[in-house]
Amino acid sequence: MLTVQDLHKSYRVGKRTYEVLKGVSLTVEQGQFVAVMGPSGSGKTTLLNCISCYIPADSGSILLGDTELARLDEGALAQVRNRQLGFVFQDFLLLDGLTVRENILLPAILGGQVQTQTEARADQLCDVFEIAAIRDKYPAEISGGEKQRTAVARALINQPLLILADEPTGNLDSRSSRAVIAAFEQARDVLGAMIFMVTHDSFAASFCDRVVILRDGIVWRTLEKDGQDRPAFQDRLLDAIRDMGKE
Amino acid sequence: MDSFSAVYDRLRRHNRGRYALLAGCCFFSVLLITAYVSMMRSPTILAVLPEGGDSRKQVMMIFVLAVLGCAVFTTYAAGLFFRQKSWETGIFLALGASRRQLKRELRKELAVLSIGACGLGALLGAPLAWCLWQVFRALVVDTQEMGLRFDPQAMGYALAFAVYVTAMLFFQGSRSVGRTDIMDVVHESHKSEPVRAVPRWYGWLGIVLLAAGGFLGYIVPSFCVQVFHWYAPGGLTAIFYLPALVGLYMLLLHTVANGWGGRRHRYRDIISVSMMKFQGRQTVRNMLVMTVLLAGAYFASFYAPMLGTSSTMSIDARPVDYAYHFRADQDLPVGDEVRDMAEDYGVEITFYVQAPMARLGVDGERQVETEGPLGTTWESVYYKLLQSELFLSESAYRALTGNTVELEPGEMAAILDATGSNQGVFDGTATQVTNVCTGESWDMTLTESLRHDLLFGHYVLDDADFTAMTAGLSDEWREEMVFFNVRDCASSYEFAKALFHRIVDRSGPEVEQFDSWDPILREIERKEQGYYFLDREHLQESGLPGIDYEQRDSSEFRLYWQYMPKFRVLDQADFVKTMAVFLMLFIFIAIVCFAAVVVIAFTRSLTIAITNRPVYDDLRRMGAPAAYLNRSAASQVRRVFLVPTVAGTSLIFAFYTMILYFNDNRFTLSEVLGLRNCLALAVLISLGLYGVYRLTRRSAAKILGL
Structure with missing residues (x-):
């Protein structure tokens, strides 16, 4: 389980300090797919980066299972990132000098755990995400959708506990977006992984079990799907966003 | 993997x-x-x-x-x-x-x-x-x-x-x-690294700081010496050049961020100007390095034209073709022997004159230096007998120069160079003259100075005074000066060379001395410090070139031997040889610095092209015509080359002009002509840099797919 408790984060630009997160608390249960929505500047990406420990929080706690991430030293944190977390970024963050398959294998290579079954798993992920035909191509030679599916496959290679995704469908067409969401659903259903996705896209968010809406650095509202069908849940999301605009 | x-x-x-x-x-x-x-x-x-x-x-x-x-x-x-x-x-x-x-x-x-x-x-x-x-x-x-x-x-x-x-x-x-x-x-x-908003006054303040730093950096060491009697350490006085560096940075910053052209082509150049602006600090730093290196390269490359011009002019301006002097105790070729030699070489001597000179002691002030924690300080100490100078009688002066000088007993005249300069080495202000052999001294009055390039640094005495003051001098304190002209000087090189070699062959070890070696100063130094730094055995440890008859064709010997003859044809023909090491060293330095500038400009331009490639792809997709893209790319490469070239060239010209002026608070004709030749050289080098710019532009266009 991921537990975020009273998280604060501010940035300093020149002499001014901007408080971006003002005490955010939330939880993500094992096997849950959670989206974070909110207008620009509400703190979504900052929240994601703090949970990933890409940027240090000012105060508050982030618990992954029983582990307080902020208390880990550099080496242990790198190990958590490598073994227990998977990342999907809006601009894919693929390395141009490596093929699709090598990019997928990269987290395993960094962790020093490339074995025959890891390679088999990479091939299997290629099949699942329909990128087997391009697995020996380089990122410059494939489409945006293929790049993002490669990034999702990379996030899953080490069978992580928690997948963190920052606007994973932001640069994709609807077909590719659907494939990415399907991949997350599969990771949740098959691996029991937690998925924490930051998005602007109400369509993508409507596939989630829960949607947390941030506004001005605080949790403004949390919507649970509770077995509702997807279109109805999307309508609720849109209503909530409209309400936020009215306030 | x-x-x-x-x-x-x-x-x-x-x-x-x-x-x-x-x-x-x-x-x-x-x-x-x-x-x-x-x-x-x-x-x-x-x-x-x-x-x-x-x-x-x-x-x-x-x-x-x-x-x-x-x-x-x-x-x-x-x-x-x-x-x-x-x-x-x-x-x-x-x-x-x-x-x-x-x-x-x-x-x-x-x-x-x-x-x-x-x-x-x-x-x-x-x-x-x-x-x-x-x-x-x-x-x-x-x-x-x-x-x-x-x-x-x-x-x-x-x-x-x-x-x-x-x-x-x-x-x-x-x-x-x-x-x-x-x-x-x-x-x-x-x-990207945006240059933060740069106020437009940065440009003008930059120019002011640049000028102030250049002036202060150059003038402060002399100011310290003259006013505070202090040879300030180089590292300390170099600090005064810092405003120039800051000014240059501000100037370049303004040029990159704002430009000097006003807002005339604001929209036409919007892409290239904004790209350049957002390459920011790195571009400005690169330009700063290039400007400084260009200034250094030009400084080195101006050495040859300046030296060449001044030497050619001074050799051409000599009033006679051949001049040499020697101590009276030396058995050197004179008179008929010289004429016979000339005949052997088919050279006709059209005018010949030989006149006596005498080495007498003079009074003066000497800088006595004290080493301290902040460098060397000095104080001026008057010596009744400080050093020796060469003296001529009125009639000897008339015989040698053809000019008459009228001096009263008790008067003497110092001889400056033909332009009236003391060249910073001869103050010509002695007021007391001493015959070192008899120990007798005379108080003298200085009259208006005379001018003559070949007799520069000597004094003229009334005939009767000359006779009285030189009475009892031994031969080592007496000298002879020989002037002569030949019919076709340009074709007398072989004769000149042979005469030079004969003079050296017949000169004894007692005159194998450094240019400014002085027998009276030698005694003072030996008494005060135990050794004289210009004695042959101490030249090397004093960091000075050695004087050796065996190395008579070396730069060291020809530049620094005290009795080096001045033969016009020899000096003209051997100028490059005599100055070879100096000239080649500075040419070497110039080549190395220019090469550095070219490499930096080329690298920077290609880096800009590589960095901006995606932007050009987008512009192409947006329908920008090829001519527009080409102009935009060329504009950026041009700026990398043009700004440092203009800044570096102007900077060094201004600095060089200032140095020449402050040498003696005026410009001589040879300095003006030297600057003209430097300008011609700068034009040639700029054309070379333009060639490199064209090459770089082509490479950048290739990278951008233009």
Whole structure:
């Protein structure tokens, strides 16, 4: 389980300090797919980066299972990132000098755990995400959708506990977006992984079990799907966003 | 591929261009510095450049500029490399690589890169200097003292620079991995570096600071000497040049950020101006380095035209073709012997005159120096008998020059050069004259100075005074001056050479002395310090060139022998040979600095092209016509070349003009003509740089697919 408790984060630009997160608390249960929505500047990406420990929080706690991430030293944190977390970024963050398959294998290579079954798993992920035909191509030679599916496959290679995704469908067409969401659903259903996705896209968010809406650095509202069908849940999301605009 | 090392290796191969650029920059910088220092510390060069002399100071000053330039250049290249590399570094960190893991790989490749590039540069620096020198010897001039020898200790300087480059690479590498915000690391490579809003007054303030710094830096050392009687350490007075550097930076910043052209083509140039603006600090720093190096290169390349012009003019302006003097105790060729020799060489002597001179003691003030913690201070001490000068009688002066001078008993006249200058070496203010053999002294009154290039630095006495004052002088205190003309001077080279050799062959060891060696000052120094620094046995330890009859064709001998004859045809024909080491050294320095400028401009322009390639792709997609894209790309490359070229050239001209003026608070004709020749040279070099600009523009266009 991921537990975020009273998280604060501010940035300093020149002499001014901007408080971006003002005490955010939330939880993500094992096997849950959670989206974070909110207008620009509400703190979504900052929240994601703090949970990933890409940027240090000012105060508050982030618990992954029983582990307080902020208390880990550099080496242990790198190990958590490598073994227990998977990342999907809006601009894919693929390395141009490596093929699709090598990019997928990269987290395993960094962790020093490339074995025959890891390679088999990479091939299997290629099949699942329909990128087997391009697995020996380089990122410059494939489409945006293929790049993002490669990034999702990379996030899953080490069978992580928690997948963190920052606007994973932001640069994709609807077909590719659907494939990415399907991949997350599969990771949740098959691996029991937690998925924490930051998005602007109400369509993508409507596939989630829960949607947390941030506004001005605080949790403004949390919507649970509770077995509702997807279109109805999307309508609720849109209503909530409209309400936020009215306030 | 199953290990992190293999991934690193693959990415290195993928980005080999980036590695090649960094390695090339490091290699080039170390190569340049090694070549320069090998030459600067070469015994061949040191033997000719007197210690503490202007030439040696100039060589050192340009070396400091070259070191600073190369240090900034390599630091910039490394910064660019790690900025581009930060994308993959950030991804590795984001995916769970530990910093230790990354540092290990980075250290391995930096070790190979720095040892390879710097090592090769240090290894090839001296051979490069040697090859260039041999090219000079083969194509321009070759003299016996041009045999190039290297001092192994020079490698110490080169190694120190290589160590700096290596340490800087490791420091920057370690810093690039050590940052805490991983997303910052990832996005570092995409960040532009905007120049913060630059007020328009930066341009004018920059010019004011530049002028003030240049003026202060030049004038403060003399001010300290004259007003405070203090030879301030060079490092301290160099601080006064700092406003010039700050001013130059502000000037370039304004030029890059605002431009000087007003808002006339605001929209036409919007793409190129904004791109250039967002390359920011790096562009300005590069331009600063290029400007400083260009200024150094021009300073070195002006040496030959300035020296050539002034020497040619002064040789041409001599009132007679042949002049030499010698001590009366020396058995040198004169009169009929010279005429017979001339006849043997088919040379007709049209005018011949020989007149006696005498070496008498004079009073004067001497700077007595005291070493202190803040440098050397001095105080002026009056000596009734300070040094010796050569004196002529009125009639001898008339015989030699054809001019009459009327002096009353008790009067004497100092002889300045033909332009009325004391050349900073002869004050001509003696008021008491002493016959050192009899010990008798006379108080004298100075009248208006006379002017003559070949008798510069001597005094003229009333005939009766001359007879009285020189009575009892032994031959070693008496001299003879010989002037003569020949019918066709230009074709008398062989005669001139033979006469010069005969004069040297017949001169005794007692006159094998350095130019400013003085028998009276010698006694004072020996009494006060125990030795005289101009005695032959102390010349080397005093950092001065040696004087040796066996080396009569060397620059050292011809420039510094006290009794060196002045034969117009010999000096004209052998000018390049005599000055060979000086000329070639400064040409070498100019070539090295210009090469550095070209490499930096080329690298920077291509980097801008590589960085902006996606923008040009977008512009093309938006339908921008090829002509527009070409103009925009050319504008950026042009700015990289044009701004430093204009700034560096103007800067050095202004500085050079100031130096020439403050030499004697006026411009002489030879200085004006020298500046004209320097201008012609600058035009030629600028044309060469324009050629490089065209080549670079073509390469940039190729990268941008234009």
